[in-house]
Amino acid sequence: MRDTYxxxxxxxxxxxxxxxTYSPENDRRTTENAVKMAIKMGYCHFDTAQIYGSEPALGNALNKAISNGLVGREDLFVTSKLWGSNHHDPVSALEQTLNNLGMEYVDMFLVHWPVRLKPWVFNPLPNEEDFEQLDLETTWEGMERCLELGLCRGIGVSNFSCTKIERLLDYASVLPAVNQVEMHPMWRQSKLREFSKDYNIHVSAYSALGGPGNYWGSTAVVQNPIIQSIAHKHNATPAQVALRWGLSKGVSVITKSFRKERLEENMGALDLELDDNDLLDIEQIEQWKIMRGEYYVNQTTSPYKTIQDLWDGEI
Structure with missing residues (x-):
């Protein structure tokens, strides 16, 4: 059964x-070709960020598809993110994103990390001297302003713990619609998912296959014996099992693949059904967070002195 939204x-x-659309190589032509293939397969949800460097390629591919009648803008769901160096001015940051994309609005704009960096820092691995004092209340005011101006249709966060969302709710006029976090069968986010239900905040899963192909990624999820056994049982692939598990929890799943066969395989997860025994077996898999964010932790300038501080003990 295809529960597609x-x-x-x-x-x-x-x-x-x-x-x-994150790619370490950031090859524009490869990204554009992959997005074009994905649209023809029925993909309409695309995830990017300024720090990925993929906004221009994604925008060019999407705008070509719109011009050629392959898809309407209203049928697309485009997400981008506010990098730490732009916390001082989310409106200007989103205007630059829209310029990169060649679009009038994005569907979802997320605070990428609860980290504020100096305005000139555009590095996914910041140095100790790159941090500024965190002021999420002011940042969120800027995010709400983006919404008021019609630069985006929704706002949310990424890599936020339950505790950080609770603090945000103390001053937010607009609830975050989405929290995009690492989630897969080896990092199931049970506490965060239950917390998010209470506030009707949607969880979107990045690295839904463990992030293979990314510098932080791992193939351990799809190589896990339990996942492979379930895949064999259903005549499916381990990737489809991992994605279907996420979908069964009511989250949206983001996967990064630029290969035609992988894009088709991932979409096939919509046609897979897992039974109760499968779900119980997956609950037995040992938990292991891959994207720990060590580079946002230091003893002098970061608001987070330890990994536990960054994730508020949810690790």
Whole structure:
């Protein structure tokens, strides 16, 4: 059964499977070709960020598809993110993102990390001297302003713990619609998912296959014997099992693959059904977080002195 959308707390529909566009090589032509293939397969949810460097390629591919009549802008769901160096001015940051994309709005704009960096720092691995004092209340005011100006249809966060969302709710006029976090069968986010239900905040899973192909990634998820056994049982692939597990938890899943056969394989997760025994077996898999964010932790300038501080003990 193809449950292809989830409804957000602002009434928007988010497609259940999205294509991530981060690539260490950041090859524009490869990205554009992959996005074009994905659209023809039925993908309409695309995830990017300024720090990925993929906004221009994604925008060019999407705009070509719109011009050629392959898809309407209203049928697309485009997510981008506010990098730490732009916390001082989210409006200007989003205007630059829209310029990169060649679009009038994005569907979802997320605070990428609860970390504020100096305005000139554009490095996914910041140095100790790159941090500024965190002021999420002011940052969120800027995010709400983006929404008011019509630069985005929804706002949310990424890599936020339950505790950080609770603090945000103390001053937010607009609830975050989405929290995009690492989630897969080896990092199931049970506490965060239960917490998010209470506030109707949608969880979107990045590294839904463990992030293979990314510098922080691992193939341990798809190589796990339990995942492989379930895949064999259903005549499916381990990737499809991992994605279907995420979908069964009511989250949207973001996967990054630029290969045609992988894009088709990932979309096939919508046609897989896992039974109760499968879900119980997956609950036995040992937990292991891959994207720990050590580079946002230091003893002098970061607001987080330890990994436990960054994740508020949720690790």
């Amino acid at each position: 989830q409804i957000l707390n602002n009434g928007m529909a988010i497609p259940s499977i999205g294509m991530g």
